[in-house]
Amino acid sequence: MKTIGIRAAPKVVTFAIYDVEQNSIVNVEEIKIPAAFSTPDALKYLRLNLLDIIREYEVERAGIRVTEPNAQSMRIERIQIEGVIQEAFASSDLRSYYIGQISSISKRLGLDRARFKPIVGGENDLDIENWGGMSKEEREAILCAIGAKDD
Numbered sequence: 001m002k003t004i005g006i007r008a009a010p011k012v013v014t015f016a017i018y019d020v021e022q023n024s025i026v027n028v029e030e031i032k033i034p035a036a037f038s039t040p041d042a043l044k045y046l047r048l049n050l051l052d053i054i055r056e057y058e059v060e061r062a063g064i065r066v067t068e069p070n071a072q073s074m075r076i077e078r079i080q081i082e083g084v085i086q087e088a089f090a091s092s093d094l095r096s097y098y099i100g101q102i103s104s105i106s107k108r109l110g111l112d113r114a115r116f117k118p119i120v121g122g123e124n125d126l127d128i129e130n131w132g133g134m135s136k137e138e139r140e141a142i143l144c145a146i147g148a149k150d151d
Contacts, residue, residue, distance in 0.1 A: 002026065002057050005144025006050075006064045006085055007137045010077035011035070013046060013085070014137040017057050018145035025128065025145075026057065028138050039077075043084045050088045062089055062097040063144035065105065100144055108147035119143070 001020045006013060011033050017026040031049050033042045054062070066082050067074060089097040098104070106113045115125065120139045124131040128142065 001061070001149070002059050003061045003063070003145045003148035004054065004057070004059045005141040005146070005148060006062070007140040007144065008064070008066075008078050008081040008085060009137060010075050010081070012137075013050070013081060014135070014141045015050075015053065016138065016141035016145040017053075017059065018142065018149070020149045025142060028134070028141065033081075039080065043080060046081060047084050047088045050085060051092055054088075054092050054094065060095045061148040062094050063100050063105070063108075063148040064089070064097070065140045065144050066099050066101060068101050096148075098148060100147060105143055105147050108150065109143060116143075 003018045003020060005016045005018065013031045013033075014028070015031065016028045018024070019026050031046060033046060037045060053059070064082060064085050067079060086099065098108070100108070102116045103113050106116045111119070111125075119125050120136050120143070122132050126146070131139065
């Protein structure tokens with residue numbers, strides 16, 4: 001079974017595909033939203049690409065890292081993207097998905113909430129290859145994908 005974890009930013013969405021049976025990361029990639037697109041076209045582009053990825057990798061479960069409710073700077077573009085991702089999940093053939101903030105992702109991974117930020121910062125508590133060479137967004141996407149395995 002494969003899972004997908006997603007971390008959105010205003011102009012790019014990072015996703016990670018995780019193979020539960022092999023306990024391995026299959027792919028970590030970005031969907032870059034073309035700057036020339038209007039907001040509706042950008043959201044449509046993202047939705048169609050995400051649905052294609054879910055089909056291509058035969059993903060069964062998913063998780064998305066969403067903005068914390070107490071975030072100091074909420075970006076409307078990111079929130080719109082997160083909403084479209086949730087709608088794409090609901091419209092897909094996924095068996096299940098979750099919407100995760102630090103506390104819920106940590107719980108799914110069996111981690112203390114206080115460990116989440118250091119792990120995202122590069123501490124490799126999960127023994128994942130090349131963890132230190134990844135971006136924060138890639139690490140969060142991977143954590144979301146691993147957290148989706150037990151739905």
